[in-house]
Amino acid sequence: xxxxADDAILIKNYLNGDERSLEILINRHxxxxxxxxxxxxxxxxxxxxxxxxxxxxxxxxxxxxxxNEEGKFLPWVMRIAHNLVIDHYRKSNRMPRxxxxxxxxxxxxxxxxxxxxxxxxxxxxxxxxxxxxxxxLPEDQQVVLQLRMYRDMSFKEIAENTGVSxxxxxxxxxxxxxxxxxxxxxxxxxxTN
Numbered sequence: 442x443x444x445x446a447d448d449a450i451l452i453k454n455y456l457n458g459d460e461r462s463l464e465i466l467i468n469r470h471x472x473x474x475x476x477x478x479x480x481x482x483x484x485x486x487x488x489x490x491x492x493x494x495x496x497x498x499x500x501x502x503x504x505x506x507x508x509n510e511e512g513k514f515l516p517w518v519m520r521i522a523h524n525l526v527i528d529h530y531r532k533s534n535r536m537p538r539x540x541x542x543x544x545x546x547x548x549x550x551x552x553x554x555x556x557x558x559x560x561x562x563x564x565x566x567x568x569x570x571x572x573x574x575x576x577x578l579p580e581d582q583q584v585v586l587q588l589r590m591y592r593d594m595s596f597k598e599i600a601e602n603t604g605v606s607x608x609x610x611x612x613x614x615x616x617x618x619x620x621x622x623x624x625x626x627x628x629x630x631x632x633t634n
Contacts, residue, residue, distance in 0.1 A: 448466060451463075456506075471492075473576065477523075477587075487529065491529060502521075516573040516576050570628065574624040574628065575621070577624060578617055582620065585599055585603070585614045586614065586618075588602065589614060596611055
């Protein structure tokens with residue numbers, strides 16, 4: 442089933458007063474969005490709060506008639522979730538780190554006094570763009586990429602956590618990076634600031 446077309450129908454039905462359509466949409470994307478938020482904050486309660494906030498914003502935008510993403514519902518919701526994660530770190534004044542490691546994730550929000558406001562905006566845009574593209578990868582590639590980049594897991598740990606061989610984990614990572622590069626080129630995203 443084409444989820445994008447199906448999402449568009451559910452959104453239309455919801456806007457026409459069918460509340461159940463929104464519930465189906467939320468349930469369909471719950472796992473992807475929750476996993477994405479958790480990979481940034483490593484806290485179940487914060488994840489739940491940000492997930493709720495994401496859908497409050499989604500509902501508000503839909504009700505205002507401002508949703509116009511040509512059927513790309515999931516990347517749009519991911520972008521909202523990503524921005525709320527950034528706001529969360531701004532408010533709490535602490536930066537995300539790898540578990541058990543002092544280094545930042547390459548995709549995590551970077552805070553550097555040398556970055557002027559404009560560069561900071563560009564940096565955030567790059568991260569948002571990358572988060573959107575990761576959401577377009579096949580699920581098995583997304584998982585490996587997130588465990589490697591956000592959790593700093595070794596391929597042995599990834600293999601154990603996902604129940605596959607190390608070679609399969611390496612293969613998925615290779616394809617994830619190839620596909621990510623293709624998507625970056627297709628979307629003309631510049632990764633330097």
